[in-house]
Amino acid sequence: MSESNTLEKLIIPTFADVEVAHERIRTHIHLTPVLTSDYLNKLTGAQLYFKCENFQKAGAFKVRGASNAVFGLDESMASKGVATHSSGNHALSLSYAAGRRGIPVTVVMPRTAPEAKKAAVRGYGGTIVECEPSTRSREKTFARVVAQSGADFVHPYNDPRVIAGQATCSRELLEQVSGLDALIAPIGGGGMVSGTCLTVSSQAPDIRVYAAEPVNADDAARSFKAGHIIADDAPSTVADGLKVPLKDLTWHFVSNYVTDILTATEEEIIDAMQLIWQRMKIVIEPSSAVPLATIIKNRELFAGKRVGVILTGGNVDMDRLPWNN
Template sequence: MKDTIMDIPTYDDMLAAHDRIALHVRRTPVRVSDHLNDLTGAQMFFKCENFQEPGAFKARGAANAVFGLDAAQAERGVATHSSGNHASCLSYAAMRRGIPCNVVMPHTAPQAKKDTVARYGGKITECDPSTTAREATFVRVQAETGGDFVHPYNDPRVIAGQGTCSREFMEQTDGLDVVAAPIGGGGMISGTCLTLSTLAPETQVIAAEPDQADDAYRSLQAGYIIADDAPETIADGLKVPLKDLTWHFVSNHVSEIFTASEQEIVASMKLAWKHLRIVLEPSSAVPLACVLKNPGTFAGKRVGIIVTGGNVDLDRLPWVQGGQGDDR
């Protein structure tokens, strides 16, 4: 499926999104840990987007898209494809506005995520677990439903909404030297770049990615988008490739992309559980894993990590025998 090239969102779009979504998302807390500060040699701040009602940062972009629709558009509802969190968050936003939501999800998505979508009134169509299958199935679903397409990340409304997170983060910490976030399709990283390039241009934006799904890292090195169709990693929210709009922000504003192994990701999940007392889904643990792996880059700095989500099946944790983590 060919994505429509859209206008690049602006800082003013982010400010408008901040006002638009204020009644529908939470101003999430920032957590700190003396132990993690000692372990990394940095002053670490964790912005807990896993505390959003649907459990992920994507509530911001979804709410901005849904509540930005005019009455005629809203009547037709919204539709998307998603590995899990965007489906849940778009269903949540649609429920709050009282409009239909249709989502395409891989059949491998955890039952917990499917249950969340259903609880918020979203209708699921399942597909094979690849980007190609998701997009092809979505074409059929959208043709049948007529819902407004809210892309999980390559959408200016979504990026502007995600950018509100960094605005809050800077206010809550009185400034940061570095902000790090996971990168898959690049929605959160793009929103972070959008906000910080104006609000705090001296702050570095660093992205974090699994070794086994490192297409964004390879893209930044090559200077053009390299798209993997179905990489295998425990961090399933990071399996999707960059698109034209997110590539604009990544190529122009991201200082560096680091990667972490599957074992390092799991170890960081456990560290966060033990020392921050919060549940991170594997995708959200990748930035902490990358900070621990590259201490020279972060030591002595004020480092903000965006904890993008906490939606994981607790009876399938990766360090529990038989557990497979968040295999969306």
């Protein structure tokens, strides 16, 4: 799928696509556990159910959408390989999925991306082409790569196959935990939030969907209030998975189904991340901590409620932990 095709014709995935995706990817992903914490329940006054995509293959939920795209290709398309641009986890995930299928994968990645993520992409057999850490540079570099290789473009989020794949996460969560009042996930480009909206709007429309975003990269929150997409170039936040802007397909889901987009400061995000590490004894990346940070600061919205919290990933450069900088 080329970027221009997606823009010309908006293909909105349905829950039937989610069911197909789930069957397709089931053997390539983990059914991740849901954890709870008495301490964090007391702290927030809510019942929090943490969906642990940090334990997912390749360390993040993105492997769901990437696997759905890769394993849905017919043989002739697959033989040309896949390509993407990504600030990190989608790159790992697409490399993992392409590796499982045995097809080539090229990733355009900011030169400033964590070394651990670059090494992991190469470990899965992916080829990295570096660009500058801006949306503009990334898209320019990527257009050149695709023109040269003829690879199928798997966008990190603005792709119906990817959104249908991400939607399998909340589909699992609804089977694992009954009676949820709300679901909250971090928002960058909006792939996970769109997938969550897709599942919830079809399967449990009474559940409210919240998105959580860093104040330092609050383009989605401002878009939500303005009623149209606002994109910033190269925002700076510790939550490095959340720097990218909404696109037309994710905007469709966010504008139609999200209850609100809440924001947290860098300090609040780092505090929430450390709380989860210390109290739950699990490794999550900064992006995954943004929902808890917003729950702590918007206590009145969540207290007394059963809240699903999607911990999106656990890929962290151990030598660059945010509280040691």
